[in-house]
Amino acid sequence: MAMEATTTLPFLLFLFLGLLLILFTSSRYPSLNTHLKFIRIQAKEPSPTSHLDHLTEIPQHPLDPLTLQEITKVQTILSSYSPFTSSFPTIHTVCLHEPDKSLVWNWNKGDPLPPRQAFVIAYLDGKSNVLVVDIGSSQVVSHVLNPYSGYPILIPEDMESAIKIPFRDARFNKSIMDRGVNLSDVICGPLAAGWYGPNEEGRRLVKVECFSHQGTVNFYMRPIEGLIVMVDVDKKEVVHFTDYGHGIPIAESTNTDYRYSAVQNKPLNMNPINPISMEQPKGPSFKVDGHMVKWANWEFHLKPHPRAGVVISQAMVRDSESGKLRRVMYRGFPSELFVPYMDPSDAWYFKTYMDAGEYGMGLSALPLVPLNDCPRNAYYMDAVFGASDGKPYVRSNMICIFERYAGDIAWRHSESSFSNMEVREARAKITLVVRMAASVGNYDYIIDWEFQMDGLIRVKVILSGMLMVKGTPYQTLDQAPDGQNMSGTLVSENLIGVVHDHFIAFHLDMDIDGSDNSFVNVHLKKQETSPGESPRKSYLKVERQVAKTEKDAQIKFKLYDPSEYHVVNPNKKSRVGNPVGYKVVPGGNAASLLDLHDPPQIRGAFTNNQIWVTPYNRSEEWAGGLLVFQGKGEDTLAVWSERDRPIENKDIVLWYTLGFHHIPCQEDFPIMPSVSSSFDLKPVNFFESNPILRVAPNVQEDLPVCRAATSA
Numbered sequence: 001m002a003m004e005a006t007t008t009l010p011f012l013l014f015l016f017l018g019l020l021l022i023l024f025t026s027s028r029y030p031s032l033n034t035h036l037k038f039i040r041i042q043a044k045e046p047s048p049t050s051h052l053d054h055l056t057e058i059p060q061h062p063l064d065p066l067t068l069q070e071i072t073k074v075q076t077i078l079s080s081y082s083p084f085t086s087s088f089p090t091i092h093t094v095c096l097h098e099p100d101k102s103l104v105w106n107w108n109k110g111d112p113l114p115p116r117q118a119f120v121i122a123y124l125d126g127k128s129n130v131l132v133v134d135i136g137s138s139q140v141v142s143h144v145l146n147p148y149s150g151y152p153i154l155i156p157e158d159m160e161s162a163i164k165i166p167f168r169d170a171r172f173n174k175s176i177m178d179r180g181v182n183l184s185d186v187i188c189g190p191l192a193a194g195w196y197g198p199n200e201e202g203r204r205l206v207k208v209e210c211f212s213h214q215g216t217v218n219f220y221m222r223p224i225e226g227l228i229v230m231v232d233v234d235k236k237e238v239v240h241f242t243d244y245g246h247g248i249p250i251a252e253s254t255n256t257d258y259r260y261s262a263v264q265n266k267p268l269n270m271n272p273i274n275p276i277s278m279e280q281p282k283g284p285s286f287k288v289d290g291h292m293v294k295w296a297n298w299e300f301h302l303k304p305h306p307r308a309g310v311v312i313s314q315a316m317v318r319d320s321e322s323g324k325l326r327r328v329m330y331r332g333f334p335s336e337l338f339v340p341y342m343d344p345s346d347a348w349y350f351k352t353y354m355d356a357g358e359y360g361m362g363l364s365a366l367p368l369v370p371l372n373d374c375p376r377n378a379y380y381m382d383a384v385f386g387a388s389d390g391k392p393y394v395r396s397n398m399i400c401i402f403e404r405y406a407g408d409i410a411w412r413h414s415e416s417s418f419s420n421m422e423v424r425e426a427r428a429k430i431t432l433v434v435r436m437a438a439s440v441g442n443y444d445y446i447i448d449w450e451f452q453m454d455g456l457i458r459v460k461v462i463l464s465g466m467l468m469v470k471g472t473p474y475q476t477l478d479q480a481p482d483g484q485n486m487s488g489t490l491v492s493e494n495l496i497g498v499v500h501d502h503f504i505a506f507h508l509d510m511d512i513d514g515s516d517n518s519f520v521n522v523h524l525k526k527q528e529t530s531p532g533e534s535p536r537k538s539y540l541k542v543e544r545q546v547a548k549t550e551k552d553a554q555i556k557f558k559l560y561d562p563s564e565y566h567v568v569n570p571n572k573k574s575r576v577g578n579p580v581g582y583k584v585v586p587g588g589n590a591a592s593l594l595d596l597h598d599p600p601q602i603r604g605a606f607t608n609n610q611i612w613v614t615p616y617n618r619s620e621e622w623a624g625g626l627l628v629f630q631g632k633g634e635d636t637l638a639v640w641s642e643r644d645r646p647i648e649n650k651d652i653v654l655w656y657t658l659g660f661h662h663i664p665c666q667e668d669f670p671i672m673p674s675v676s677s678s679f680d681l682k683p684v685n686f687f688e689s690n691p692i693l694r695v696a697p698n699v700q701e702d703l704p705v706c707r708a709a710t711s712a
């Protein structure tokens with residue numbers, strides 16, 4: 001879900017939290033040192049952090065994001081572009097218009113860069129302008145007006161102005177004061193209105209919902225229930241006023257604050273944990289050169305993106321036998337998020353957010369909190385984004401990169417005594433993590449890309465932040481005659497945590513050893529034996545079905561009719577003749593149960609299947625459509641896939657959607673402990689054998705000295 005009080009408030013909150021945590025950790029160490037003596041080798045080099053001077057930064061790779069200077073240049077070009085000379089539009093998106101894929105794969109370090117172009121979505125006089133600007137020649141090379149029904153991403157100015165509009169309406173003020181709330185204690189959030197029919201078309205609408213922040217920073221837990229003001233963001237006027245919440249009290253502020261400073265007055269009631277961190281006395285084993293990351297056998301390009309958050313490009317892994325770099329994935333990123341709430345009542349039915357296309361995962365990402373969002377050995381990367389006036393700004397520490405050793409095993413075997421062979425072999429698992437965290441209003445999404453030396457990539461989505469709660473007159477379930485009929489769980493007095501889903505669709509442009517790949521459904525089928533054939537009655541048999549067209553690759557998961565899903569290069573075989581490939585390995589998942597014709601499900605139709613495969617098309621990037629805000633869903637992955645284009649032995653894109661059903665519980669109040677789910681991209685017959693056979697085991701002498709004295 002999504003909501004932002006003012007754009008600076010959450011940001012300040014984060015800074016404040018970060019500061020608190022720093023203060024907290026530094027003040028804790030000395031007291032612990034009095035009874036625990038630490039022998040610690042100081043890192044020879046401090047942890048690397050990004051010290052790029054953004055003012056002088058120049059792009060080094062065809063996929064590098066637009067620099068500060070380039071965004072400034074785009075703004076200058078657009079200012080003198082004739083349709084915009086009399087009135088400059090608001091800029092909702094400005095990012096790199098990536099060069100053609102073939103140019104990028106054929107580019108080598110030292111070659112001149114392909115022409116640098118910007119992709120811009122600008123809004124002027126009720127029209128969405130989709131432009132491509134060539135920076136070198138100062139030309140607008142493409143300009144399309146209103147290509148789809150929806151509107152561009154909301155900009156901070158839209159949000160700031162939207163939440164002020166209700167205060168111009170006397171009904172609103174009266175309703176607030178009637179509830180005994182001071183107007184100065186009201187904080188409002190700009191909610192995307194979704195799309196619910198022709199009445200809402202032709203103007204940009206935001207639904208404003210308000211809270212009382214009196215006595216707490218966690219105003220989300222103090223909703224002013226049933227009061228929803230629909231506003232026209234452009235005309236800055238109230239379109240519709242809904243007020244059904246009279247008689248529903250505003251929940252108390254008690255126990256809603258989650259800041260360390262606010263909760264210390266009560267005992268922890270658990271044994272404290274001694275200070276812990278991973279030490280790398282010789283520094284990290286990865287290198288970041290501009291936006292290229294090299295670690296162990298991996299190389300990839302990494303960049304912040306205003307809409308997707310983080311984009312991983314040109315992921316390549318070094319072959320353990322030949323030593324050659326091999327292509328795995330051209331591009332991977334979260335393409336859209338869909339968060340429908342399950343309450344059809346007036347103040348709630350429209351809460352069916354598309355967080356990437358309506359708010360922007362990158363735009364919602366605030367600086368990471370050192371030592372807590374990312375470990376001490378993390379490297380941080382900044383983002384340079386464009387503001388609505390077209391001018392650039394720096395979002396510092398938006399991404400972190402770190403090596404993880406979590407005490408896990410990469411492979412092992414011990415030989416038992418009957419064989420008379422004394423074998424004890426085990427290898428530690430060390431991985432590289434790329435992380436970002438978006439705070440889309442009340443919710444926090446952490447997205448991890450984790451690279452393993454055995455060729456596996458794990459994509460993990462972690463949820464935290466605040467529930468979207470609904471005010472109720474009930475303090476306890478005893479008072480609720482229709483308790484079974486509530487749209488969620490009573491999580492605290494007067495608060496229902498409303499049931500909702502989260503779906504995150506990933507765009508995974510796999511290029512296994514080249515662009516032409518096929519999607520194979522490796523189907524496991526029950527076989528029955530014929531009478532007398534075997535003491536067994538049944539067994540499983542693998543049947544490989546190569547998808548010919550898009551519809552063959554629309555996959556719904558079924559536990560009792562299972563398959564593996566492989567992307568293979570049919571033109572490249574392993575030593576023994578298997579096509580080289582990667583498979584997508586699902587983790588925990590959830591499917592949307594909404595009616596296929598429900599308006600939000602039409603917009604979020606990319607959740608109709610968990611897997612889709614489309615032929616590569618550079619304009620098919622956003623699973624919910626390019627212009628999602630109030631879009632009708634005519635430009636979604638489901639619509640593209642319906643064309644049923646050939647996908648065999650072609651440049652294909654795999655789409656994987658990760659889902660969560662969330663039935664809130666009391667532990668989610670006042671802030672949710674994180675929950676996560678993931679999926680893997682795992683090599684299948686890609687390497688000739690175990691690619692980490694020759695990785696050395698850990699030995700004591702190589703490890704940093706970091707041990708506690710046994711007694712004080």
Ligand SMILES: *[C@@H]1O[C@H](CO)[C@@H](O)[C@H](O)[C@H]1NC(C)=O
Nearest residue numbers: 167168169170171173183184
């Ligand atoms: C509503 O209250 C706000 C804040 O006190 C005030 O600025 C505004 O003028 C009021 N609006 C109306 C219509 O009275």
Ligand SMILES: *[C@@H]1O[C@H](CO)[C@@H](O)[C@H](O)[C@H]1NC(C)=O
Nearest residue numbers: 179180181182183184185214
């Ligand atoms: C509203 O503000 C007034 C003046 O600051 C204060 O006396 C009163 O207690 C406030 N009421 C509430 C409900 O916070």
Ligand SMILES: *[C@@H]1O[C@H](CO)[C@@H](O)[C@H](O)[C@H]1NC(C)=O
Nearest residue numbers: 344345481482483484485486
């Ligand atoms: C449950 O809620 C619906 C919709 O608000 C209502 O029509 C119905 O009467 C309720 N049922 C019970 C048992 O309270």
Ligand SMILES: *[C@@H]1O[C@H](CO)[C@@H](O)[C@H](O)[C@H]1NC(C)=O
Nearest residue numbers: 615617618619620635640645
């Ligand atoms: C590429 O995608 C766009 C948008 O879906 C579509 O209009 C166009 O026809 C597609 N091109 C091909 C070759 O499929």
